[in-house]
Amino acid sequence: MSNVQVLVGTRKGAFILTSDGKREKWDVSGPHFAGWEIYHVKGSPADSNRLYASQTSGWFGQIIQRSDDGGKTWFQPGTPAGEPTTTPEGMPVGESNKFVYDDSAETGKPLTTHQFYDGTAKPWVFKRVWHLEPALDDADTVYAGVEDAALFRSTNGGQTWAELPGLRGHGTGAQWQPGAGGMCLHSIILDHQNRERIFVAISAAGAFRSDDSGATWKPINRGLHSQYIPDPTAEVGHCVHHIAQHPANSNVLFMQKHWDVMRSDDAGDSWTEVSGNLPTDFGFVIDVHAHEPETIYVVPIKSDGEHYPPDGKLRVYRSRTGGNEWEALTKGLPQENCYVNVLRDAMAVDSLDSCGVYFGTTGGQVYASADAGDTWAPIVRDLPAVLSVEVQTWP
């Protein structure tokens, strides 16, 4: 019997929602890390029992949590539960919460400044981890996208972290600036077909690609047009909200930009707009059907000033043509007086034969569709504001 586990990060803790392959009845566990902001929880493709979570707080900073039993128990990987917290010499063991920008002469890049909202220069300061992306074939390797924007990697199960400084230091960093949510690296895609290729996206800098496992990077923003920046077609400076890739067709990428839904057929070298007949092309999430590379999902949001669905109707839009032609999916979703938002990491798909689609709202609902979006039902209605949704599938 197949099973599905939905990993939900919220403003006040993490929740784990489990069901069988029918996806009709759900068990809810949580809150885990009650009271803390959980920006992201994600499972390892290499070991489904291995989960990583980003736990953060304006009071106490960044905590990395790890589970080796599918989310039943958690620990900080630098300080395993039940083991001594110090070495025999009295020194603290691993520091899993420590993210230090690499400015070493040997491997790092001198810390430059980036732009602030008002155009002044600000130094890089670590704030939190937005996204954790476990490696495809090694449960102990995991990538972290952080604010202020940079990419880190751990190769020891989250015990210690090292920056991949080629991204922040490749040359355009001084032009990056924060979006409304901060200057964050929020999207990480590890290419299933080209294992040395990594895509990331930063708000508000744009999308970037490495073809050598993260050593060197280049911007991939040609074709993006952002009227809200001084040069609408600049190499960097675009507020990319999220990017998604179908694993079977990895040169095809889809992007929800601040405004505009975009696609690329050449691994990001060029982008074309596919907003088509969407009621508004502002939004945050975008995802791809698990088995149909040209079937994609977005949740249109009215505008950057009004972060809720148009007309108070919560509608997922699906395109079966890779964009441009969109249909509204409304069955089971509120169609009046709905003014929630759906944040950038809060949509995911499962990999069962009938693809399941899931998304969470700032109103605390997590909706699920077991039929690729045709019909929807809430798994839970009253969680804290949802920051992220991920899915694990056992066929």
Next chain:
Amino acid sequence: MITVVMPAHLRTLAGVSGDVTIEVDGEVTLRSILDALETQYPMLRGTIREHVSGERRPFLRFFACGEDITHESPDAPLPQEIASGAEPFYVVGAIAGG
């Protein structure tokens, strides 16, 4: 032995349910207390003081014998009552958010 009182979230992280006791070698100061606390509970490193700069996180304050010592020198000796354990050392989270 020095008694340290922490906010609930830090107690949870440290895996303790109440006040904690620590030993400080040498002079008892704000810095030496925090150093000893982080050595005994390394999962708290970075939560009270920022990892790299060592600066106090802005929403936290420190109290000893009813006095706010947040902005005192971190190397100033603390009262004997703290050093002897007669009075606890407080790490206090600011009330923020309304």
